[in-house]
Every structure is written in C-alpha cells, then in structure tokens.
Amino acid sequence: MTVFSLIIINKAGGLVYQREFQPGLRKLSTNDYLVLAGTFHGVHAITRSITPKLPLSTASTAATTPTSSNMPPTPGIPNSFTPGSAFTFPNPGTPATGLECLETDKFRLTCFQTLTGTKFLLFTDPIMGNIDVVMKKVYELYADYVMKNPFYQLEMPVRCEAFDRHLGGWLRGRT
C-alpha cells in the first residue's frame, strides 16, 4: 500500500498542510499547491450542486392532481405544492456531499470533509484498499496534535512538529 501525499484544506479553501510521503506524483511548486487547494475547494462545491435530482412524480402530479388532491402527502419525502420543486436525491437517506473519491490511471484521491468544513485529501495507490482506516487515523492525529496544540491558530498553516512526527511514523509502520 502506498500513500503518496496528504493535503489539508481549511474551510475557506486555503491550503494549510501539504506533505509528501512517498514519491510517485509530480512535485508542484508551493504556489501550484495553493491553486490546487482552491480549485478543489470550488470543484467540491460544484460536484455537490450537480447531484441529479429525480422528480418525485413527473407524470402523476401532472395527470392526477385533480383526482388525487385529497390524498395525504407521502411522509418522509419533501413535498411541495409546485410540481417543479418536488424532487428527491438518488440516495434519499444520505445527505448530498461533494466529491468523495476520484480515480485516475495513476492514483486515487480520497476526500474527507469534517463537520466543520476542513477537507483532508489523501493521494494513494489506485489499488489500495482500506483508505477509511488511514483517513480516520490522520483525522485522529490531526485532532490530537494540531487542534489540541495551544499555539495553533485556527485556519492557519499547520506547523506542528509532533503531528509531522506521528503521522510519518504511523504511515511508515503500516507499509
């Protein structure tokens, strides 16, 4: 298993952490990484907004409104009086998120967005499994060594030596 690199983007789309663990991806300049973080932040928002919306009842609302107007609305489904806004997502149980996993010929990008909007981007080998475990550990280390660091200023670049050390050590131990 190979983890190429990790990028952390704050909730405003700024790059706060970038580190390469194993060679495999091209090296970019700091400026390019900043651009990449901002671009990804925007694309992530767009991918959520282009989620296909499935009309709840294209034919039946138009054709049967006069007859079935006394029917109670179906519970659990967003209902509205204008037929144009009655829609559901493909997976109604889960909220729509942005891009979660991107696959290319050479790498796989997994994105995890925390509840507060921070995004963790993990670049791994395309065949590697169990990325969830790695992501969870990265988040845990971030919580422990960055967020609990009293000198860390929120939304600012992460410069925590303990975080670097533990992250590197843990990933090396897994390979």
Place this chain on the structure above:
Amino acid sequence: MVVYSFYIFDRHAECIYNRRWVPRPSSMIGKSSRPTSETSTTTNTLPPVLGHSARTTDDDAKLIFGTVFSLRNMVRKLGGEDDSFVTYRTSQYKLHYYETPTNIKFVMLTDLKSPSMRVALQQIYINLYVEYVVKNPLSPVEHPGGVGVNNELFEESLEQFVTRVLS
C-alpha cells in the same frame, strides 16, 4: 444500475449533445395513478424540465464541463501528461469521464452501484459517435449547437445502448 445523464463536449468546450434519463417515479406514487403508467414510460424520452426549476439543463452542462475540466487539469498536473481521471463519486452519484485523442469529452452520470464505465463510453464513441456522426457525409466537421450529433440514428442507438446494454 441507473444512468442519469450523458453529455458530449467538443474541443471548444461546447456541449454538443446532452441527454437525461429520469427513472420512473417511485412505486408508491405510481400505484395511485395506474391509468397514467403508460405516460410515465414515455416521459423517459422527453427532456424533463420538472425538478430543475431553478437551473436549466444548459446550466448543468456548463457546471459539469467546468468540473470535468478542472479535475482533468488537476490530475494532469499531479500524475503527468498521460494521466487522466476515470471516475469520481460522491455520496449520491458517480461521474464517468472519457476523452478521445481529439479532445471530445464524454461524460456520464450514473448511480453508485455501477462499475467503471470507461469501456462503455469508449464503445459509445467508437460504435455510435464515429459510425453515425463522424462518418455521416452530411454532418459538419464541427458541431456548434449540436448540429450533426442530434441525428436520429445516433440518438436511437444511444437510447438502445443505454437501456439494453447498460441495464
């Protein structure tokens, strides 16, 4: 698996073809309107405007192109010039991407259960697009506004491909 929509973009970033499929309304609503079940099958072929009141299909195509274009450039920067992204997924849908050597981009949105569609998109390009659009002597070289792509043979065979081969 379900295919939600399909787009073709030419090398000038213009959407030359787009097609949306809307699955039949969920069964609990369908039951209440048994007489209209025939019309609900025909809605599959109509361009649905409902459910997209705020944004039109045209705007969607632009957003999708922007996404695909940015991701492609990002991936090329990181993985090298010969790398290209194949698919991405969110919690709701999967987007598949295939780019021909002539920079025509094929994009398909499906549900999460679908496997990799790279081969399918390649087949659409080779067996449908090249056969019915490129080899058509009456079709122009460029397709501004979808002229030449929206011919009957192409649309019909695409419909068949998606409904029979992919489902």
